[in-house]
Amino acid sequence: MLNILTIAGFDPSGGAGIIADLKTISSLGGYGISVVTAITAQNTSRITAIEKVSPLMVQKQLEAIVQDFHLDGIKIGMLYDREIIKTVAAFLQTLKSSTPVVLDPVLLSTSGSPLLKEEAIAVMKAELFPCCTAITPNLPEAESLSGITIKNIADMEKAALELLKYHPRWVIVKGGHLEGEPVDIAVNGKEFYHFSGQRLTRKEIRGTGCTFSSALTFYLARGLAMKEAVSRTKAYMEKAIIKSFRPGQGHHVLNHFTSLAGG
Numbered sequence: 001m002l003n004i005l006t007i008a009g010f011d012p013s014g015g016a017g018i019i020a021d022l023k024t025i026s027s028l029g030g031y032g033i034s035v036v037t038a039i040t041a042q043n044t045s046r047i048t049a050i051e052k053v054s055p056l057m058v059q060k061q062l063e064a065i066v067q068d069f070h071l072d073g074i075k076i077g078m079l080y081d082r083e084i085i086k087t088v089a090a091f092l093q094t095l096k097s098s099t100p101v102v103l104d105p106v107l108l109s110t111s112g113s114p115l116l117k118e119e120a121i122a123v124m125k126a127e128l129f130p131c132c133t134a135i136t137p138n139l140p141e142a143e144s145l146s147g148i149t150i151k152n153i154a155d156m157e158k159a160a161l162e163l164l165k166y167h168p169r170w171v172i173v174k175g176g177h178l179e180g181e182p183v184d185i186a187v188n189g190k191e192f193y194h195f196s197g198q199r200l201t202r203k204e205i206r207g208t209g210c211t212f213s214s215a216l217t218f219y220l221a222r223g224l225a226m227k228e229a230v231s232r233t234k235a236y237m238e239k240a241i242i243k244s245f246r247p248g249q250g251h252h253v254l255n256h257f258t259s260l261a262g263g
């Protein structure tokens with residue numbers, strides 16, 4: 001069984017963050033391990049408070065995990081501030097370069113709460129991006145990180161090329177926020193892929209970014225090439241979106257248990 005580590009924030013409603021990551025990894029047949037960076041008070045409608053975990057405690061969690069586990073893949077989500085980013089970057093530099101590392105550069109929640117402090121963005125680009133096999137911004141994140149306004153797929157490509165300058169191996173820009181069909185793209189400087197798909201719903205669904213990056217980490221850890229790993233991730237997303245449901249009174253959440261076992 002593959003050991004997949006998620007380094008991310010805690011969302012008690014289970015729609016996003018570490019709980020969504022662990023559901024994704026488990027439903028694909030992986031063994032999920034987690035290191036918590038922040039605790040949010042959040043439900044399926046909104047975030048009301050955020051408390052960070054101290055960088056020392058993040059470091060202690062990481063040390064406890066590496067002393068025990070071989071890690072086949074690492075997904076990174078909410079990091080909250082520059083000290084936590086630096087702690088995670090220092091940890092990644094101690095790993096074998098063959099371990100896939102996928103960063104979902106989470107900036108804001110759907111409801112508009114900042115999940116990363118503004119002043120931490122430059123540190124994330126300079127110190128974390130070079131440690132990553134792939135970064136997976138959505139459209140608003142790709143705009144903020146690249147400074148390029150995105151209206152269409154050509155703009156997505158420009159933003160991806162701009163972000164490649166910070167040396168992640170791949171930039172995957174997700175197109176769920178496009179006006180039309182949700183086309184994702186993947187770029188590494190030499191290869192360039194489009195992943196088209198149908199818009200399956202207009203409903204707001206929680207945790208799509210967390211789930212996408214966790215599934216991608218799992219498939220890369222299985223040894224798939226990026227093109228195949230993203231195709232399978234998109235197929236996972238489509239099944240989980242079709243069966244999404246509304247467990248509380250706010251947004252829908254993804255359904256991870258739709259005969260998905262086995263990856």
Ligand SMILES: Nc1ncnc2c1ncn2[C@@H]1O[C@H](COP(=O)(O)OP(=O)(O)O)[C@@H](O)[C@H]1O
Nearest residue numbers: 138174175176177182198199200201208209237
């Ligand atoms: N309504 C939808 N129908 C089908 N696929 C979608 C839909 N919304 C998002 N996706 C897909 O889900 C994944 C997550 O995309 P996106 O919503 O852009 O990310 P985020 O959750 O980070 O905002 C992408 O593969 C995207 O193409």
Ligand SMILES: Cc1ncc(COP(=O)(O)OP(=O)(O)O)c(N)n1
Nearest residue numbers: 009016017109110206207208209210
């Ligand atoms: C703890 C925590 N982490 C990440 C998010 C954002 O999740 P994401 O899947 O990127 O997007 P939405 O759920 O906001 O659509 C979060 N809300 N909480």
